[in-house]
Amino acid sequence: MLQVERVSVMNLENAIRGARNPMNSWERSDSGYDSAGAYALGQNDLDLAMRLCAAGSDHRKFLRQILVSMDITAPLYWWKEFDTYKVGTVANSTSTMHKLHAKPLERTDFSVDRLTPASLAQFQRYVDYLETVRRRFVEGRDKADWYDLIQMLPSSYNQMRTVTMNYEVLLNIYYARRNHKLDEWHVLCGEILKLPYARELLGAAGSGMNEKSLGL
Secondary structure (H helix, E strand, C coil), X not given: CCEXXXXXXXXXXXXXXXXXXXXXXXXXXXXXXXXXXXXXXXXXXXXXXXXXXXXCCCCCHHHHHCEEEEEEEEEHHHHHHHCCCCCCCEXXXXXXXXXXXXXXXXXXXXXXXCCCHHHHHHHHHHHHHHHHHHHHHHHHCCHHHHHHHHHHCCCCEEEEEEEEEEHHHHHHHHHHHCCCCCHHHHHHXXXXXXXXXXXXXXXXXXXXXXXXXXXX
């Protein structure tokens, strides 16, 4: 299970203006704010952006200046893979160290949607035991119970992080993970394609890498 919420895209205007700096071609810029207050790329600027993306990472530096913030809720086993992307990302997470015991532990706190019925029944008994330990810790504050909670917590536990990245990082994520065996990566790649101009820019970059467009 992976869920993306509260998505914000920032600095598109400055990034596109900066993309014109090398050739001093600012007079050709045709972007501006629409009636909804969003910054919309004109055809000249979009064409330039796509050409730069197709030309390679040295030329598409403006992508690193388009910032994206989003809340991602995903299991710990997925976050371990996401942590590969350390450059160009910042994240604040909910704390298992301080807040794991703050609410009852329920099956909905875990990504177990792919478990077989037999395994799900076993897992429910495990969660019930963890909840017993949690209540015991809340009542007695015995550190041994706290360690039981922390060290027995399954990797399917869902954690929410507020993550800030840039379009270059998202491009790398998309092309590296779009065919991954974990469904969570497919969900995130789908969310990436919903971002402003993501299909155009990722498609142009993909053509530059001799990648199939995959419908982009």
